[in-house]
Amino acid sequence: MLKTARRLCAWMLGFTCLLAAGGALAEEVERWKFNMTPGVTPISQNVYSLHMQIFWWCVAIGVVVFGIMFVSMFLHRKSRGVKPANFHESTLLELLWTAIPFAILIMMGIPASKTLIDLYDTEKSEVDVLITGYQWSWKYEILGEDVSFFSKLTTPTDQIEGHASKGVNYLLEVDEPLVLPVNKKIRFLVTANDVIHSWWVPAFAVKRDAIPGFINDAWAVITEPGIYRGQCAELCGKDHGFMPVVVEAKSEADYQAWLAEKKAAAAAIAELTEKPFTFDELYAKGEEVYSRSCAACHLAGGQGVPGVFPALKDSPVALGDINHHIDVVVNGVAGTAMQAFGEQLSEVDIAAVVTYERTAWDNNMGDLAQPIDIYNHKQGK
Amino acid sequence: MAHGPAKGLTRWLYTTNHKDIGSMYLWFSFAMFFLGGIFALVIRAELFQPGLQIVEPNFFNQMTTMHGLVMVFGAVMPAFVGLANWMVPLMIGAPDMALPRMNNWSFWILPFAFAMLSSTLFMTGGAPNFGWTFYAPLSTTYAPPSVTFFIFAIHIMGASSIMGAINIIATILNMRAPGMTLMKMPMFVWTWLITAFLLIAVMPVLAGAVTMMLMDIHFGTSFFDAAGGGDPVLFQHVFWFFGHPEVYIMILPAFGIVSAIIPTFARKPLFGYSSMVYATAAIAILSFVVWAHHMFTVGMPIAGELFFMWATMLISVPTGVKIFNWVATMFKGSMTFETPMLFSIAFVILFTIGGFSGVMLAIAPADFQYHDTYFVVAHFHYVLVPGAIFSITAGVYYWLPKWSGRMYNETMGKVHFWLAFIGLNVTFFPMHFSGLAGMPRRIPDYNMMFADWNMISSVGAVLFGAAQLVFLYNVISTILSGKKATDEVWDNPEGLEWTVPSPAPYHTFTEPPAIK
Ligand code: HEM
Numbered sequence: 001m002l003k004t005a006r007r008l009c010a011w012m013l014g015f016t017c018l019l020a021a022g023g024a025l026a027e028e029v030e031r032w033k034f035n036m037t038p039g040v041t042p043i044s045q046n047v048y049s050l051h052m053q054i055f056w057w058c059v060a061i062g063v064v065v066f067g068i069m070f071v072s073m074f075l076h077r078k079s080r081g082v083k084p085a086n087f088h089e090s091t092l093l094e095l096l097w098t099a100i101p102f103a104i105l106i107m108m109g110i111p112a113s114k115t116l117i118d119l120y121d122t123e124k125s126e127v128d129v130l131i132t133g134y135q136w137s138w139k140y141e142i143l144g145e146d147v148s149f150f151s152k153l154t155t156p157t158d159q160i161e162g163h164a165s166k167g168v169n170y171l172l173e174v175d176e177p178l179v180l181p182v183n184k185k186i187r188f189l190v191t192a193n194d195v196i197h198s199w200w201v202p203a204f205a206v207k208r209d210a211i212p213g214f215i216n217d218a219w220a221v222i223t224e225p226g227i228y229r230g231q232c233a234e235l236c237g238k239d240h241g242f243m244p245v246v247v248e249a250k251s252e253a254d255y256q257a258w259l260a261e262k263k264a265a266a267a268a269i270a271e272l273t274e275k276p277f278t279f280d281e282l283y284a285k286g287e288e289v290y291s292r293s294c295a296a297c298h299l300a301g302g303q304g305v306p307g308v309f310p311a312l313k314d315s316p317v318a319l320g321d322i323n324h325h326i327d328v329v330v331n332g333v334a335g336t337a338m339q340a341f342g343e344q345l346s347e348v349d350i351a352a353v354v355t356y357e358r359t360a361w362d363n364n365m366g367d368l369a370q371p372i373d374i375y376n377h378k379q380g381k
Numbered sequence: 382m383a384h385g386p387a388k389g390l391t392r393w394l395y396t397t398n399h400k401d402i403g404s405m406y407l408w409f410s411f412a413m414f415f416l417g418g419i420f421a422l423v424i425r426a427e428l429f430q431p432g433l434q435i436v437e438p439n440f441f442n443q444m445t446t447m448h449g450l451v452m453v454f455g456a457v458m459p460a461f462v463g464l465a466n467w468m469v470p471l472m473i474g475a476p477d478m479a480l481p482r483m484n485n486w487s488f489w490i491l492p493f494a495f496a497m498l499s500s501t502l503f504m505t506g507g508a509p510n511f512g513w514t515f516y517a518p519l520s521t522t523y524a525p526p527s528v529t530f531f532i533f534a535i536h537i538m539g540a541s542s543i544m545g546a547i548n549i550i551a552t553i554l555n556m557r558a559p560g561m562t563l564m565k566m567p568m569f570v571w572t573w574l575i576t577a578f579l580l581i582a583v584m585p586v587l588a589g590a591v592t593m594m595l596m597d598i599h600f601g602t603s604f605f606d607a608a609g610g611g612d613p614v615l616f617q618h619v620f621w622f623f624g625h626p627e628v629y630i631m632i633l634p635a636f637g638i639v640s641a642i643i644p645t646f647a648r649k650p651l652f653g654y655s656s657m658v659y660a661t662a663a664i665a666i667l668s669f670v671v672w673a674h675h676m677f678t679v680g681m682p683i684a685g686e687l688f689f690m691w692a693t694m695l696i697s698v699p700t701g702v703k704i705f706n707w708v709a710t711m712f713k714g715s716m717t718f719e720t721p722m723l724f725s726i727a728f729v730i731l732f733t734i735g736g737f738s739g740v741m742l743a744i745a746p747a748d749f750q751y752h753d754t755y756f757v758v759a760h761f762h763y764v765l766v767p768g769a770i771f772s773i774t775a776g777v778y779y780w781l782p783k784w785s786g787r788m789y790n791e792t793m794g795k796v797h798f799w800l801a802f803i804g805l806n807v808t809f810f811p812m813h814f815s816g817l818a819g820m821p822r823r824i825p826d827y828n829m830m831f832a833d834w835n836m837i838s839s840v841g842a843v844l845f846g847a848a849q850l851v852f853l854y855n856v857i858s859t860i861l862s863g864k865k866a867t868d869e870v871w872d873n874p875e876g877l878e879w880t881v882p883s884p885a886p887y888h889t890f891t892e893p894p895a896i897k
């Protein structure tokens with residue numbers, strides 16, 4: 001608490017300086033942004049105009065109501081020697097101020113209903129994307145194209161903890177963005193693997209809750225190529241603030257090229273499954289996979305969070321039978337936050353991370369798992 | 382008969398006196414307000430600038446959850462029950478509450494509930510971290526072990542609220558002085574009567590929700606677990622069926638308080654009394670059919686979306702009627718601006734602003750952009766802080782001279798008001814902007830594009846917190862050493878409470894008063 005107080009004081013002092021020095025940031029990030037984006041889809045533009053309409057209605061009503069209040073606060077005060085009136089009823093007034101808001105609401109409700117019906121019309125899509133929320137990454141599958149991958153935050157811990165200066169896309173950058181073609185009707189099918197998440201891209205006015213056991217849908221026709229960023233919009237646990245959404249809209253040709261590239265990369269990884277690796281190769285790769293996929297819960301030192309995420313250092317699983325260890329990672333532990341990594345990570349990655357966990361942090365088992373072992377495990381051998 | 386209170390600690394433990402119990406509720410709520418405020422300041426300190434500085438993300442989530450729970454169940458609801466305890470018997474000319482022993486019990490289980498809830502902060506795995514809305518399965522399968530204590534704490538709070546509500550209904554319906562017909566009752570009594578019915582209707586629903594969670598966690602059921610054939614969305618329907626009336630539970634008594642204060646300081650009777658009563662009843666009834674406006678993005682069928690959108694827009698009509706009535710009460714009055722009036726006027730203005738953002742949120746397609754962003758945080762703080770908290774504050778300043786027999790320090794009251802008013806707007810107005818710019822709620826860290834608004838919000842929060850220390854000091858120094866208040870206190874105020882001496886004797890209206 002003391003530390004907090006001292007920090008607060010320091011910040012208060014720094015506040016003025018910061019505002020002054022803010023110029024440096026201004027060139028990179030849009031600052032003082034205060035309104036909703038009109039976005040780049042027909043729906044998002046409709047939503048924006050609804051938002052502005054209802055806003056101006058509120059301003060108008062506010063001017064009238066607050067106007068009358070301020071006038072009477074100014075004129076009808078005792079200090080001006082005013083004698084109070086004694087009226088306290090008027091059916092006409094009551095009717096009027098019931099009817100007028102009612103009329104305004106009907107005027108707003110009709111276009112809103114239209115937009116809503118439009119927003120729900122996901123028929124006749126040209127590209128279908130299945131989006132699955134995980135704690136804490138998004139999985140994207142382009143349906144019918146055999147392309148499927150995970151998309152995770154790449155902002156380094158150093159920036160988050162303030163040891164390095166923050167990039168422009170701080171917390172809004174991922175390893176693999178979702179790539180989509182412009183001017184095509186895209187349907188998003190949204191679901192989740194563990195808890196409820198919500199997939200949100202403000203520029204598309206698409207926000208859909210990702211709920212385990214349900215598939216929700218939404219759609220967009222993106223009219224401009226570009227990179228669009230959003231964030232998870234439903235509290236989904238510890239790293240809820242750290243699972244951004246990044247969509248890159250490209251021309252049809254570029255989109256096709258991306259699909260081809262993705263497929264080639266998947267084939268290359270499949271090939272690696274056959275290849276034996278040395279312990280050192282696996283250990284080095286495992287360390288990297290661990291910090292990317294596991295450290296969020298089990299922490300970099302393998303110490304876990306007592307009562308929530310078990311330690312892997314000295315864990316009976318890491319020190320026990322390697323097949324069981326593989327099983328936990330591939331299939332997860334049902335009903336807990338330990339998800340099945342079998343489909344999130346490649347065989348190579350799983351072999352590497354298991355190898356790493358068994359030797360790191362003085363676990364010192366020194367044994368290793370090969371990608372082919374993981375493959376066989378998945379096949380039930 | 383005229384015996385006074387018992388001596389010592391047992392006076393407070395055993396008391397069945399509505400005034401003693403009312404005071405205990407109010408002090409308890411004040412303490413919880415500071416506790417919840419500390420949690421809020423931890424949140425605001427972390428959000429002062431981008432990056433993780435002070436707390437871990439998991440602890441941050443515990444802070445938002447505990448802040449929400451403590452403010453809603455610990456600060457606002459008990460404060461209103463405390464005011465009802467003090468004022469309802471005085472306003473209807475009753476000697477005490479109808480069920481005094483239950484009254485004692487419904488207060489005394491509360492400290493235990495909150496002790497249990499707060500103790501979760503020290504448990505392995507930490508306190509509840511799933512938000513005050515505790516959506517399953519984050520609050521079941523994925524919850525820290527302390528969730529069981531959270532469930533029991535909620536059960537106790539619910540039991541306390543239900544008992545309080547029964548007591549208030551029984552008192553109002555049975556103990557009015559002869560001649561005090563329903564349509565002569567002060568608005569505060571009316572709004573509490575309606576609120577009490579809301580409480581009885583929805584607290585059991587909340588109890589049902591947490592019980593289903595308990596079963597899912599410990600007894601292998603799958604109410605909310607999709608893998609076992611359950612339905613996570615069911616949880617949200619059940620929760621908001623409680624939750625939406627709950628937000629009216631936190632605002633209807635506030636309407637009653639300002640409806641008492643504005644006429645006094647405008648020196649003019651309340652405009653449209655009967656339309657106020659009907660509007661309150663309309664709001665209460667409609668509040669049962671709008672719950673899914675919190676769930677526009679969960680993927681309801683289009684018919685459901687349209688229904689809940691229109692129903693929600695409809696509820697703003699009776700709310701508007703109330704605001705227009707208050708303005709008409711002020712119009713052509715002869716106004717003075719003592720502290721209770723300042724807080725009441727701020728209530729009308731700022732609650733209206735919260736109402737505006739509420740109407741915006743009701744437009745379902747636009748809600749797809751607003752939902753779960755800081756715009757929502759701005760909205761509900763505009764209705765809760767100037768709504769519930771300002772009205773309670775106004776009520777305390779208004780009735781404190783009657784309770785304590787001493788007048789508060791007006792200058793300090795005004796300082797409190799202006800600090801709170803400025804602090805509140807500096808804190809919460811920028812949240813509209815950060816929300817519209819795209820900042821999700823419940824996040825411990827954010828991109829630099831939201832940095833400026835957040836820094837301003839954090840500064841405002843410190844100001845608002847400081848204002849409350851002035852309040853605390855003012856209340857204590859009034860009780861200890863304020864100058865004597867007259868029996869009427871204000872300039873010709875309306876209501877039976879002003880016909881008894883200041884301070885109100887331990888027993889009042891042992892003989893029913895005559896009602897003109
Ligand atoms: C001292 C003044 C207050 C400050 C500075 C403050 C600040 C905040 C902030 C920053 C959040 C958002 C947390 C997040 O989404 O990350 C929040 C949430 C919340 N606040 Fe306050 N608050 C204050 C007073 C109140 C009061 C008086 C109430 C109730 C009557 C209240 C009820 C809530 C609720 C219900 C939430 C939602 C919690 C959740 O997300 O689960 N707050 N508050």
Ligand SMILES: [Cu+2]
Nearest residue numbers: 232234236240
């Ligand atoms: Cu999330």
Ligand SMILES: [Cu+2]
Nearest residue numbers: 624625672675
């Ligand atoms: Cu609601």
